[in-house]
Amino acid sequence: MKYIDEFRQRELAVKLAAAVKNTANPDITYRLMEFCGGHTHAIFRYGIQDLMPENVEFVHGPGCPVCVLPAQRLDMALTLLERENIILCCYGDLLRVPASNRKSLLQAKAQGSDVRMVYSTQDALNIARKHPDREVVFFAIGFETTTPPTAIAILQAQQQHLKNFSVFCNHVLTPAALTALLTTQDQVNNSSLKLDGFLGPSHVSSIIGSRPYEFVPKYYYKPVVIAGFEPLDVMQATLMLIQQINQGRCKVENQYTRVVTPSGNIKAQQITARVMQVRDSFEWRGLGFIPQSALQLRDEFAAFDSEQRFAMPSDTAEPNAEHKACACPDILRGLKKPTDCRLFGKVCSPENPMGSCMVSSEGACAAYYSYGRFRSSQNTSKEQVA
């Protein structure tokens, strides 16, 4: 596959792994957060952690849109489904996320609600055209990557006088989440988050550009390297971060130059700004309410805003309680590892996820469940042999 195979070559991976090993200072532990779920996925799918020296540690961040969607927003969608005449369209991995009562959209579908998995906003528009007598709601989630297609769908619905299409908008903003992360405190140890650098988002950055991350090195003294999602991208960006740390440099660098520019995709930004505006505050699973961290539809598009159209309850109430023992909030903030959670692997598994990090394949817990168990067993075996 052109433009895919080139970024998955074993020979280059071996060379990059050697370069990382030679560059990393054995006296330093490098804690690097990959913000995006896409990076987490690549690290586990290709076994990148295995190719890293022991002192290079990946910390899985909150950049999995499914993982950070608060249960309350799912509750709102489930409540909406109790009305007749609703077709709820959503992206695939949202289907299994548990709401506050442990119920998921997949279970609602099994109980008779009309929930449909779509690959794009255009699919949802087509369903609306096909069913003019039904109310089609697109459950919009995701960071800046998936926001422009939602905005375009709303503009198309307006232009085509599609009166039965609306959007339940849950789009969130990366820089705000980064700020929340960087100011987070470990309540138990009363210390700040210990991170040495960030692998910056790839697809998000293709839209917003690299400039929005400048505040991270400037105010928080953490280097950022924007990285593509292919395994060689991740490895090269890791090397670049280690080089910055070793050299005492602290800036935003762009490894993903084939896609990302400083300014990003201006057209996409304009379309988004035309349709949406920043919310005052929005709840993130694991991070709590973060000011100005999400988008909502502008007033002129109220007819296409599911929350207004169906008078859905506002999200300013108290956040829903997660399972009390679930460590997802701390895991999302990089304060704990999945294996530190009391529920992990016991009552919480991909088949029965208690928290959001176990739901998506991008979630840190799901990745650890699959990969970490194997690694632990291998380490145990080695110890027994020794």
Place this chain on the structure above:
Amino acid sequence: MSQALKRFNTTLDIVDGVVDLSHGSGGRASAQLIAQCFTQHFENPMLSAGNDFATFTTTAGRMVMATDCHVISPLFFPGGDIGSLAVHGTINDVCMSGATPWYLAAGFILEEGFPLRDLDQIAASMARAARKAGVTIVTGDTKVVEKGKGDGAFITTTGVGLIPPGIHISGELAQPGDVVIVSGSIGDHGVAIMSQRENLQFETPIVSDSAALHEMVASLLHSRASIHCLRDPTRGGLATTLNELAQQSQVGIKIHESQIPVKPGVAAACELLGLDPLYVANEGKLVCICAASDAKKVLDVIRAHPLGQEAEIIGSVVEDAHYFVHMETQFGGQRIVDWLAGEQLPRIC
């Protein structure tokens, strides 16, 4: 056929007609549907006898029985349809025991309003697939459900066969040191179906690998190689099959990503759809676990068959108290190939 027509005042309107509730009533309409659609295509003495059963004489030995339900959407897809798939699927389930498949029973659940033209096409396809495999459809049943309570057509096929003397192939017989072989590229069927569902077009059309594998299995048995396990990696794909076999045999399995054959088109489609080809369904492939000493012989036999030209040794059986299936990635890293949790859902970004 001409005799069958005399039993009814009219001829079934295969071109414009649809299935209605009377076709499932057990009355004249049911008899007409069976006679002028199914029996016409499946024609054989046992079916034509008109009983609710089929009788056949067996030689002494170990019989095998397998059943398979088919609820696929769309019913017609590149490389096959629900009819041929129902035949191939059950033949494969039977022959993975080492058995020679003999007879099939076919159960149809049809939805009111289903076009008779489509039903006729499906029955003809089943007949062709069965004839080609030397298997006879000897009995069956048809039910009709109200419109909206089905999805056009569901087919359940049950097959019986006989295992030759001295053959013992089963999922719990894999041993550490054994070699794992797959008979060809993975994910073709699942991607063909999903591409059709999502209306995706590719430069090189991706077609289902739906096929009966009894001849390939017969060749393997004829080679007298030490074969421990055979399984067709259908729903859940190669990953699920390997996990099943590891669990049954209480062993671990180690595979190598670089050795697993995946067609470029399938790999590209999986990238696009956010899926992992390891978990995507196949309908014309087998996984063979055999003694390492016979690995080359088995590989040669499979590759000599037209359906096995892309066969590869993909890994080996290892000792593992946790029964993990793990993979050395093309990068040289390690990755567990776990059981699938629920449906494989595409990632958002």
